Amino acid sequence: MEVLRLIGKSGACILSRARSASACRRQTGPTPLSLLQQKRHYAESGNHIMVERDSNNEGIAVVKMNKKPVNSLSKDFMMEMNITLEKLENDSSCRGVILTSANPGIFSAGLDITEMYQKSSDYTSAFWRSLQDFWMRLYGSNLATVAAVNGHSPAGGCLMAMSCDYRIMAEGKFTMGLNEVHLGIVAPFWFQELMVKTCGERQAEMALQLGTLFKPEQALRIGMVDEIAPLDDVINKAREHLAKWLKIPDHARVITKGMCRGLLLEKLRAKQEEDIAFFSEFINKDAIQKSLGRYLESLKKK
Amino acid sequence: MEVLRLIGKSGACILSRARSASACRRQTGPTPLSLLQQKRHYAESGNHIMVERDSNNEGIAVVKMNKKPVNSLSKDFMMEMNITLEKLENDSSCRGVILTSANPGIFSAGLDITEMYQKSSDYTSAFWRSLQDFWMRLYGSNLATVAAVNGHSPAGGCLMAMSCDYRIMAEGKFTMGLNEVHLGIVAPFWFQELMVKTCGERQAEMALQLGTLFKPEQALRIGMVDEIAPLDDVINKAREHLAKWLKIPDHARVITKGMCRGLLLEKLRAKQEEDIAFFSEFINKDAIQKSLGRYLESLKKK
């Protein structure tokens, strides 16, 4: 059966927990106020990720990225994110995740440019693999995932948001988009196909060629986000929306998610080494390194 | 040539009548009033399907589902629907079909749950095959098909509507959507791909995961229906729209339709046995049977 085959191949995460998951369904009940009072915090390694769980049986974890100053995606941070998601995936008391930022004004600045500048080919290869692995974990997660985009979300930040099941973006001056092309960097096929799946082929092609950063209303119009909310309400709205997801029997929700996402996950898995080799060779070209150098200089001057 | 190959393989229905079809084009002329006066009714086997033809040369058949109380899709009813469509397909005086309901307030409640509850594996296999065969007949029909959705249209009802060439939905409290997931049932790949083709990937993934039932305005916004009309005007609007389809030379319309639909038809045809085996095994799992049992109990209490 293709469905099962695809899901089976698309990794450990999809379906493995689904079989017995319907048993662990429970009611959501508490008001946001009671949740606030009951919540307990614990920090992951290095204080870069805060995971907030509720002491009731709601089944939701809020994952707050807290890597100063802009949640840039370094190799180590992506490995931490991957481990954090894996733990939640294996925690039978957790059924849904809200992904958000603890750093005001920024969801994530995307890939850490310093990790691609004047590094060995081995390093950039390991860096890219950590991105792939983190992305396959997030996009292929059995958990219901909602992005509470509470700040700017360019490049890899946009990728993370688009990989969740639902996106709520804060109103205001924030922008979101795959803008890599401005630095001379080409978004790989899986960034591109994810954007096509999210926004449609026409909008994706244009936005990828122009590296467009969208304001919240624009992002909503093209389907890059599903909802807009005032900044201080984004996480509450995410919680409300996630509750809808958790009303669905887990096994049926997870198999359905796998059918929608399995092909793209499978495609990256099949081409993972090629994709790494391509990135590593591309990013270490003289012209690209010079472009990154100029960009890093311009950041220092700010 | 791929086009012909696809169309050829995608079944008896597409293209077989197209070759000589341009010869049988004729003018549409009569007003709705004259049609009303001229129409003759005849009932198919078991009174479950009423087919209204006009005595003029308009070429339109109105197929009214009349299986009390909610046009639920049982094995026998789907076989009758299949035969009805096949007859019209082979009737050179018929070029277009309006699919609608004779039961007030409901287009179709979708698959008959009692056909999947406490049945043998052989029975559920035969049941699923009758759904596949009916769907391939409807989705791959050479006839121009318009759904006049004059009532609720969940699950298999939504599938039937999305398989027509055009959908008009009645204003009001009615809803439409693939909501199987609420019962723990996973929509098979061809339901899913049809919804992606109709509503786009983003909306389809979200609606399939959440089992969303859409109100008419929402269904229009996401492309699940093409038009909304007052309840008592739905069939007239369908007739008006179908007239546009019948202005196109049949051979060119049918080949174009086959190019748009051939791949998905071909895919199901290639996987038909796998799809049956998967459904039959899935639906007979203890957990799913218990879920169906609870649902049937809750219906009895109403």
Add this chain to the structure above:
Amino acid sequence: MEVLRLIGKSGACILSRARSASACRRQTGPTPLSLLQQKRHYAESGNHIMVERDSNNEGIAVVKMNKKPVNSLSKDFMMEMNITLEKLENDSSCRGVILTSANPGIFSAGLDITEMYQKSSDYTSAFWRSLQDFWMRLYGSNLATVAAVNGHSPAGGCLMAMSCDYRIMAEGKFTMGLNEVHLGIVAPFWFQELMVKTCGERQAEMALQLGTLFKPEQALRIGMVDEIAPLDDVINKAREHLAKWLKIPDHARVITKGMCRGLLLEKLRAKQEEDIAFFSEFINKDAIQKSLGRYLESLKKK
């Protein structure tokens, strides 16, 4: 690496110039007035195509189709268009193209019907090949391309517009669409897939079956065009928009474009001979020839 492989195979045009292109980036500066004063015209063979270049370093060429009366796409005209684009592609001072018409009220009437009527199979085959070659050149161009649709744009005219990176359509009574089906002609798979990529599957299937010609507001709504402007402002708007494209480093823009377009280009390249054989056989059928004959008669009477 699939990306490179696809781009490599998809023809001489994509990527060949990209490698050194980032070096030739330059600033856009002059106002439309200064451009007007500085521009030089030169005519291509036969006066059917006017190419306007600016004497400054803006890097934009305006290609004006000037085949009286309606820029119909004859074999020779398509070969001229192909050569014109190839020259610009190989001209390192050119980075972007505006495609528009010098004939008032019409962008292009599409394929020249007289080229398909009572011709030998060899001739119709050569005719179709010239369309394929021209289309692959335009759709796969390394240049940033903007269509300034300053008049009606049916059939092949719509195809040209949809093959550019961006489309601006003039306000007013003009229409655009793939309306071949009205003549009994079936749009080939690459027309169809291009329309699906541009407008989405639902709108494409419906419009292709009905041969719909869209007014500017409708074309904007379904994504067939990206912008609407007053007729006398269409080229200025195209120039403004193209400037955005030219701010992107060429190599990254071109690789991104190739990733979005490579598969469809590759598919036609692989099926080019089949597609020619199918067209040539189809168009020379008696029924189709009669239909074309009646259409040409009706044109004469006007």
